[in-house]
């Protein structure tokens with residue numbers, strides 16, 4: 001029996017379990033399906049793509065995507081302490097002011113940018129120091145890269161020559177422009193949500209953490225969430241644990257709607273078809289799935305300078321002794337925010353440059369040296385959904401992001417691709433550029449053939465007040481007392497940027513709303 005049960009020790013769950021257990025009079029259980037975060041590749045930044053398709057990755061695939069030549073896309077998601085923040089590219093990004101103001105305008109009081117900026121700042125330890133936009137002394141260390149690859153310098157020169165303004169802080173006064181990314185690292189090592197929030201809290205007697213424990217169903221008694229049924233490997237079998245105050249679902253944009261649906265919280269028709277008794281008829285659960293679709297190109301490099309040899313013995317020694325060198329790279333070292341059309345008020349394209357091949361998530365990199373640049377659409381209009389294939393909690397849900405199902409998403413992404421080509425073909429890369437990995441086609445066919453996720457699914461337990469929303473502005477599930485959702489799934493609209501820091505902010509706010517109602 002615990003006061004609070006937090007399901008999922010990812011970006012949000014680690015923040016919540018830590019904050020809730022700061023109150024000595026509360027008893028908190030954090031339950032995680034994956035193992036502890038012991039793998040070395042979690043902590044050495046440049047190694048993160050080696051975690052793909054291992055035991056710390058859920059290794060999801062989408063349904064065949066009609067507008068991407070029927071391809072099924074691979075979706076990595078973290079399955080360990082820290083969740084996806086233990087396998088991500090560590091870019092520290094908040095998104096644009098307009099994103100949060102839009103959340104407020106959709107009826108979510110307290111979520112405008114001016115409301116959430118203090119939470120971002122309180123969570124942050126900005127190594128550059130405090131400022132109007134940045135905080136120090138928070139749990140999440142935000143650092144500049146310790147080692148910048150010469151190919152990344154070439155990318156920044158290409159941007160300058162193309163007329164993109166320099167931006168030394170994408171989380172500062174304005175997003176637009178090109179520059180190096182800041183990263184969630186400390187002394188050259190990853191800082192996941194588990195590193196930042198959970199580990200410092202582990203010695204508290206009122207916080208219990210269970211790993212390799214898979215929540216299979218919420219226990220609903222007399223119309224309220226009373227606890228969690230879970231599957232444990234050792235001893236194998238189903239067991240139950242009760243919450244006296246609240247259950248908080250932090251299982252991510254895929255896991256959270258899946259668990260709600262398995263518990264009978266979702267669209268009545270869908271649940272009845274699978275023989276799941278309906279506890280709350282909420283049509284929006286699993287809907288409103290949004291993601292950032294990325295289109296990239298890689299080139300062979302004529303000089304052996306890329307991150308392909310990051311693991312050489314000298315680099316390894318340099319990392320161990322000084323915590324510098326290529327192993328500290330987050331791979332996506334630099335990028336840019338720009339507009340596909342001059343008349344837009346805010347940026348709708350984001351670029352990520354990697355001084356290494358990044359072919360099919362790095363899983364199909366050719367041997368040798370290369371570099372990659374991708375453009376993603378920050379403001380997709382296409383929305384998809386997550387739904388159950390069966391009532392079996394062990395079966396992955398169906399994931400249909402319906403990429404490019406809204407035709408209006410194609411033109412801006414094509415502009416992004418043209419910019420990618422222009423930059424990669426520009427003079428700044430002449431000293432490095434070999435052959436392109438993918439042959440050029442017309443932009444829309446190229447996108448349909450090669451676009452992939454940039455790992456930011458959100459929105460599947462949408463916050464709002466209308467009939468198809470799932471949680472209210474306090475993140476309480478409509479019609480189900482004792483239950484909240486707090487993670488990427490509550491975003492009403494995807495933010496213009498990478499999603500880790502926004503999710504941690506959501507959890508910071510959730511903790512405050514729970515403790516100070």
Ligand SMILES: Cc1cc2nc3c(=O)[nH]c(=O)nc-3n(C[C@H](O)[C@H](O)[C@H](O)COP(=O)(O)OP(=O)(O)OC[C@H]3O[C@@H](n4cnc5c(N)ncnc54)[C@H](O)[C@@H]3O)c2cc1C
Nearest residue numbers: 008010011012033083084089090091215252255488498500
């Ligand atoms: C490869 C990759 C690169 C990325 N790069 C960046 C980046 O550079 N910068 C950035 O800002 N964002 C990045 N992101 C996105 C960012 O990491 C995620 O948006 C964020 O971590 C999501 O947080 P979450 O708490 O919603 O979910 P998660 O962090 O995924 O946490 C969910 C947790 O719940 C657990 N869980 C799920 N179901 C159950 C269950 N039934 N029972 C028990 N536990 C369960 C999972 O194992 C997981 O630990 C990246 C993501 C990936 C995958």
